[in-house]
Amino acid sequence: MPVITEIEDLKRLYKRRVPKMFYDYAETGSWTQQTFNDNCSDFDEIRLRQRIAVDMAGRSTASKMVGQDVAMPVALAPVGLCGMQSADGEIKAARAAEKFGVPFTLSTMSICSIEDVASHTNAPFWFQVYTLKDDEFMKRLFARAKDAKCSALVITVDLQIMGQRHKDLKNGLSAPPKLTPASILNLATKVPWGLEMLQTKRRFFGNIVGHAKGVTDPTSLGSWTAEAFDPSLDWERIKQFRSWWDGPVILKGILDPEDAKKALAVGADAIVVSNHGGRQLDGALSSI
Numbered sequence: 001m002p003v004i005t006e007i008e009d010l011k012r013l014y015k016r017r018v019p020k021m022f023y024d025y026a027e028t029g030s031w032t033q034q035t036f037n038d039n040c041s042d043f044d045e046i047r048l049r050q051r052i053a054v055d056m057a058g059r060s061t062a063s064k065m066v067g068q069d070v071a072m073p074v075a076l077a078p079v080g081l082c083g084m085q086s087a088d089g090e091i092k093a094a095r096a097a098e099k100f101g102v103p104f105t106l107s108t109m110s111i112c113s114i115e116d117v118a119s120h121t122n123a124p125f126w127f128q129v130y131t132l133k134d135d136e137f138m139k140r141l142f143a144r145a146k147d148a149k150c151s152a153l154v155i156t157v158d159l160q161i162m163g164q165r166h167k168d169l170k171n172g173l174s175a176p177p178k179l180t181p182a183s184i185l186n187l188a189t190k191v192p193w194g195l196e197m198l199q200t201k202r203r204f205f206g207n208i209v210g211h212a213k214g215v216t217d218p219t220s221l222g223s224w225t226a227e228a229f230d231p232s233l234d235w236e237r238i239k240q241f242r243s244w245w246d247g248p249v250i251l252k253g254i255l256d257p258e259d260a261k262k263a264l265a266v267g268a269d270a271i272v273v274s275n276h277g278g279r280q281l282d283g284a285l286s287s288i
């Protein structure tokens with residue numbers, strides 16, 4: 001068993017073990033990848049101010065997020081296709097979050113379904129939804145999250161239109177992977193991943209296939225996604241989503257101080273600030 005001391009160790013293992021199309025999905029961004037690169041370099045610039053002679057005995061990172069006790073004020077962000085990175089990936093991640101005492105956020109675009117994650121965990125998790133056009137599907141999604149006792153709804157508001165992700169196009173990203181000469185060659189080097197995948201029944205988008213209209217065939221998911229996102233999303237629509245959920249709502253992807261104020265005005269209990277706007281929001285948030 002390799003000794004793992006830092007994220008770079010995990011990344012090396014990850015690259016070795018997981019098919020290229022899924023590695024590239026997580027490790028590259030869209031278009032020129034400017035935001036993706038900024039996300040790393042911005043954090044590199046952060047230095048902590050270190051004070052001395054402060055009593056550090058009995059220190060704790062325990063805190064509260066949207067009214068819930070957490071071991072540290074960090075939540076696992078929603079990550080689509082997690083169950084393709086590792087068989088039953090969302091269940092594994094939710095269990096790890098539960099064990100550690102932080103919230104897990106399940107993506108709409110997960111492989112394991114809401115019901116699946118709920119039946120394999122004890123702690124309530126958060127559920128992330130995209131702002132889709134189909135009211136019927138959205139309401140059903142909210143109801144499924146309620147039935148699964150999700151403790152907060154995370155509404156992603158910065159994806160009205162999908163960015164072009166060059167590597168995903170070149171790799172032919174799909175779940176499960178389509179067999180092409182290139183993908184077969186690559187899969188042949190990922191045998192343990194393949195064997196794990198063969199042992200699970202969770203290989204499709206569990207929240208969508210069999211639930212959304214027009215997606216009885218999972219291979220039509222790409223076109224469904226392109227058609228399902230709502231380019232006309234506005235604050236009235238966000239207010240409507242807010243009214244459909246009677247628990248805590250977190251708006252995810254706020255980039256501008258004006259939008260942060262609007263988010264709170266439409267009843268968001270918390271916001272997730274995207275890093276790209278983080279620098280602008282930094283000072284501004286304290287006045288909100």
Ligand SMILES: Cc1cc2nc3c(=O)[nH]c(=O)nc-3n(C[C@H](O)[C@H](O)[C@H](O)COP(=O)(O)O)c2cc1C
Pocket residue numbers: 025026027039077078079080107108109128156252275
């Ligand atoms: C591979 C990958 C998949 C993601 N999938 C989703 C998703 O399904 N829904 C969503 O709201 N955000 C998604 N995100 C965005 C993350 O939730 C998060 O906001 C972003 O990665 C920034 O956080 P970080 O700096 O900790 O990576 C995804 C990000 C990555 C890298």
